[in-house]
Amino acid sequence: MKTISIFLIAFFIILKSGIEIQECNIRTSLQVIPPKIWYEQAIDGASQNRLLTRSLHNKAGVFINEAGGCYLNFLSPGFIYQATGFFGVFFWIYFAYRAVLKNQRMIILILFMLPLIPVVSVNAPVYFFGVGLVAILDKLIAFFGIISFFKIFKTNK
C-alpha cells in the first residue's frame, strides 16, 4: 500500500506541468527603475523635502524590491505548486524543514541558491530555460521529501 502511495504521489509530481510566469529577473528589474522613480518622485512633488524623496525612492530601493520579488517568487508555495503539484508542495516543504531541523547547511544553501538560476539570467530564453530547470529541481526536491518522509514513517513504526 505504501509503495503504491509513493508511486502515485511521484507520478502526480512528474506529471504536473503548466507553469505560468512572466519574465522577472535582473534585466526586468533594471528596466523598471527609471519610470518607477520618475512616477514616484512626481507624486511626491517638488514641494517635498528632497532628501526624504531621494531616501524613500531611489535606484537601490526599487532594484532590491523588484529583484527581491523575482527571487522570492521561486521560493513561494505558488511556484512550487505550479512545478510539482499539491503533494509536491507538501514534500518540498517537508524536505526543507528536515534540512533545517538536521542543520544540513549545504542543502539549505542549495535551496536558497536555486532561484538565482533564472533571476540572474540576462535575456528571456535563458530565463525561461532557468525556470524550467528550477521546476525540474523542485520536483527532485519533492522526491527527496517523499523519501525522507516515508523513511521516518518506517522508523516510527
Place this chain on the structure above:
Amino acid sequence: MRVKILLGLILIIAFLLRFYNLSENPPGLYWDEVSNGYNAYSVLKTAKDEYGVFLPTVFRSYDDYKPPVYIYSIIPSILVFGLSEFAVRFPSAAGGVLTVFLVYLITKKLFQNRRLALFASFFLAISPWHIQFSRGGFEANFMVFLTLSGLYLFLQSKEKLHMLLLSAAVFGLAFNTYQGAKMWGPLFMLTIVFFWKKELIRYGKKLIFPLLILALFSLPVILNFNQSFLRGKAVSVFSEQGTDKIEAFAKGYFSHFSFVFLFTKGDTIGRHSVPGMGELYVFQLPLIVVGMFLLFKSKFKNKNFLITWLILAPIPAALSAPTPHSLRALTFIPLWSVISALGLNFILKFTYGRNVKLFGFAAIFFIGLFNFITYLHLYHKHYPKEKGPDWQDGYRQMLSYVNQAKDRYATVAISDTLGRSYIYTLFYLKFDPANYQAGGSQQAFDKFEFFKYSWDKKKPEKALVVASTREGAGPEILKEIHTYGGDIAFRIFEQE
C-alpha cells in the same frame, strides 16, 4: 506594570495609525461603505432600510444582500458623529484597535508568555494589512474582531458556562457580519470544537444552550437562504466557465502564501493595499521564516490549533476569484503577527554570541524602521493620489457643490457612470429616508435624476447637470470637480 505601560503604548500606536485623518484617507467612500452608512441612517430614522423593509436581518443593498451586523453597528456611531465618513468607518477602526488588544490576550493565553503577546500585538498594531482594512468600513475587519472576541471568550470559558454562552453569541454575530463568514465561521468553530472537544464534552447537556444560540444566529442566513449565497455564487471559482476548478482553487490557495503577495507587491485591488508594499513588512520575512519553523517544531500544546488555522485561513479566499485576495483572507492577519512574534522572541533569546545577536537585532530594527517610515509615506502621501478612483473619489466634492446649488434648479441630473450615484446623493445630502422610501428609486427621486452616457431633459425649467469625463459637457462649465490626485472627476453645467 512595565507590561501594562508597553501594552498601553502599543494600543496608542494602533489607535493613531487607524484613526489619524480617517475621514480623508482613504480618499472617498467606496460604494459599499456608502450603502452601509445610508442604510444604517435609514434604520435609525425610520426603522426600515432603503427598500422600506422593517429592521432587516439581511440588507438587500445592491441586490447583494449584505449581512446586517456591521450596518447595525454603524447606528450608534451615526448617533454620535452624524452621517459622515468618520461615522461609517468608526466601528471598523475601533474594532481594529480592539483586535490588537485581543491578539495580546489570546497570545498570552495560548503561549503563557507576556513578552510574546506584546510582540504579537505590536506587529498587528503596525501591520499594513490590518491598518488598510481597519481604516475602511470593511465588514470583514469587524468580523475578524468578533471572531477573535469569540475565541478569547471561549478560552476563558473553562467551567464558566456564561462565558461559553457569550462566546457562542459573539460567534453568531461574526457569522452575520461578512459574506465570507458564512464559510469561515463554521470552519473556525469546527476547528475550535475539534481541539477543545474534551473541555466541551465536560459541559454535557448544558452544551445545548450555546448550540441554541448559534442556531438562533444562523436563522437570518437560513431564512434568506437563496439571497444569502448570491454574492458567494457570483465570485465563486466554481461558477467560472471553462476553467479547471480544482487547479484554480489550488493556485488561489497557494497564492496567499506567495512571498510576492505578502512582502513585495500585495493585493492588486487598489482598495486592498498600498502600491509599492506587500501586505506585510519586508523585515518580517526572516522573522516569519524562523517563527514558522518554530511553530512546527515546538511542542507547546496549542500549536496544532494555530497550524490548522494557518492552513484553513485562505480557503474562503481561494474558493473565489480573483486571488490572492487580502480582504477575503483577512482571518490570516493575527497569525502572521503571532508567527513574527515567535521569530523575534527566538532571535532575542539567541545565544550565538553577543555581537551576532546585536548585529541581527540592529539589522532587523533599522530595516523595520525604514519599512515603517516608507509605509507611512506611501499611505499618507501616495495612496490618496494614486488610488482615489478605487474609492470613488470626487463624489463628496461634487455633492457638496450640488447641495449648495440644488435649490436654484427644477432638476438635478447626475451621471451614474462612476457607479451608484443615487446612494452617494442620498448619503451626502442626508436625504430623508422616509421620503426616499415613499417613492424614490435608483433612477430618480425628488428632483434628482441619474443617467448613463446621455440625459434627456423632460421639464422646461433650468436643470443642473453633473457629467463624468465620459460624457459631453455643456459650453459653460460652472464647476470642475477634481480628485485628490488632480484629475477631473465631474464637470457641472446648466441646461436651459
